[in-house]
Amino acid sequence: MANNIKFIKGEGIRLYTPENEEYIDAVSGTFNLSLGYSHPELVDALKKQVEDLIHVSSSFTGELAQEVLDSILDEAPEHITDGWMRDIIGSTANEGAVKIANKFNGKSEVLSVSLSHHGQTLFTTNISGNAFRRKSFANTITTNNAVIPAPYCYRCPFSAKGPDCGYLCAEAIHDYAQYGSSGGVSCMIIEPILGNGGNIIPPDGYFKKVREICDELDISLIADEVQTGIGRTGHMFASEHYDIKPDIITLAKGLGGIGIPAAAILYKKEYAVLEKFEHSYTSGGNLLSLTASQKTMEVVSRPGFLENVQVSGKILGDFLYKLKENYPVIGDVRGIGYMWGLEIVDKDGAPDVDLTNKIVDVALSDHKMILRGSRYGFGNVVKVRPALTATQDDIEEIYFRLNKIFSQL
Ligand SMILES: Cc1ncc(COP(=O)(O)O)c(C=O)c1O
Missing domain, CATH: 3.90.1150.10 (Aspartate Aminotransferase, domain 1)
Known part of the structure; x- marks a missing residue:
């Protein structure tokens, strides 16, 4: 634009x-201004934080980061109990989620769906289902990750008609895990509603099917809630509303409330496998991000x-x-x-x-x-x-x- x-x-x-x-x-910026422009409570909290202290290294923000995480986890689906706040953008949060899945199950390949968007780093450009963004970047097309058809009922990739379509788009996970990959699919990443791809809402029963197949094939399920998280759907987490039961959830955009970059990775207890040095950034979990996230959670949870x-x-x-x-x-x-x-x-x-x-x-x-x-x-x-x-x-x-x-x- x-x-x-x-x-x-x-x-x-x-x-x-x-x-x-x-x-x-x-459209609230790029769908990131969950609380709109200049929400007074956030502005006040941030002003105070700027006056007091703008930055200390993440070696000294652990306690606050945990407090903020706890306030997010309080609202998360029950089985999601742990988290990580060392990112400030959705792209690296998704990369962190993939690292966690890889380390957890010892496999490396990633499944995603066409029309998905998971970020614009080289890796998230690779795993996103929008190939036009890869055209000029050879590095993004060299790995073994696979994109399966989207659950896009209005233009069904199989020309099937619901509700008895047999979830062919979800069943495709079997084919692609077997033939599109080298056999080592670690995780599947999916947006509960495909945001950039066209506000595509999967049909009832789709996520149940996906979960079943992921369990059967020992594939970790990542819900990319960078757009849908923090109340966008009228529910704090779309994963909860659609009963997706993901192993890992990523958040960014709306978490910062008024446009302050903030991100988080949430997961089940057994997925707490990362060492600090394996996924952290200079500005990850900085004081302004944490302050904005904390106040945003307070407002949205009211x-x-x-x-x-x-x-x-x-x-x-x-x-x-x-x-x-x-x-x-x-x-x-x-x-x-x-x-x-x-x-x-x-x-x-x-x-x-x-x-x-x-x-x-x-x-x-x-x-x-x-x-x-x-x-x-x-x-x-x-x-x-x-x-x-x-x-x-x-x-x-x-x-x-x-x-x-x-x-x-
Ligand atoms: C669903 C989804 N995931 C990840 C991202 C990447 O987030 P960021 O731009 O903060 O890196 C976006 C951005 O549009 C997104 O919509």
Whole structure:
């Protein structure tokens, strides 16, 4: 999204230019501002931390890191009891998760699904199911990892029809473990909702099947909750809501609340296998990240906070379904909580990437609203993911502007 707009102030879901023009951000930055712009409680906590002490090495932050981890683990699925806070971005948290699985089961290969996105380091570019990002980087295509078909019912890779499809996309794990790899599949990594790939929500029963197959083949299951975690779906963890039962969960984005980089890896007790020196970064678990994570957890865990995301998310969904009834270019509406996508199609039902990009562009230029397209302009899903603090009035305003955009186009 290249443009010349400059923002100097933000509040909630609103951004302001030097001329005090107001824009609405319907996608909360890159879906990382769980608490919107400049949430006052986070700003106060961070200001105090900056005044007191900005940085000490992680040799001296262990106690605080554990406190923060405990507050996250309190809300995590019951079987997830341990964690690691030595990352600040999702890409390296996912790499850490793979290291943990590799060390735990002594195998090395990774399975992921097409249309997935797990980061942009060389390794996470390799394991992500979006090959267009690998084109110029030979290092990302040399290992033995495999990508299996996505659980994308709207455009089923097997042209099957649910609910009796037999979960062919999950069954593919067998084939790929046997033929696509050298036989040493260590783990499978999957987003509970494929975020960048197009807000793809797997069908009921998919994760149960995946878990069964992973158990059968001794494959560790990693839920990449970098987008879905910390309340995005109206539930603290999508893994819990969809009963995924992962062995490892990764978090980033929303954990930092207002855009402070923060990440965590959570896992079952027996997965606590890493030595400190095996996965840590200079800025991992720095004081500002920990402060932001701690305050974010406090705010999101408050009674009523996630209930509001559920209720208002339902209202947002109803508005989007209404748009679909009125505008045939919307082929499918998918979402939960504050994580929604509109699949844009041409008159034959094929993906309309040009129109998708136009919707995003016109929203910004004519309606002062920030949207994002899937796969950063190569895909056909318009994403709507406001900050979790968005009120029902904010949701109505987003709908109002979306309606104007679709009627204009
Ligand atoms: C699901 C998912 N995993 C991992 C990442 C990588 O996170 P980061 O950009 O913080 O490295 C992203 C980023 O978009 C993501 O959406």
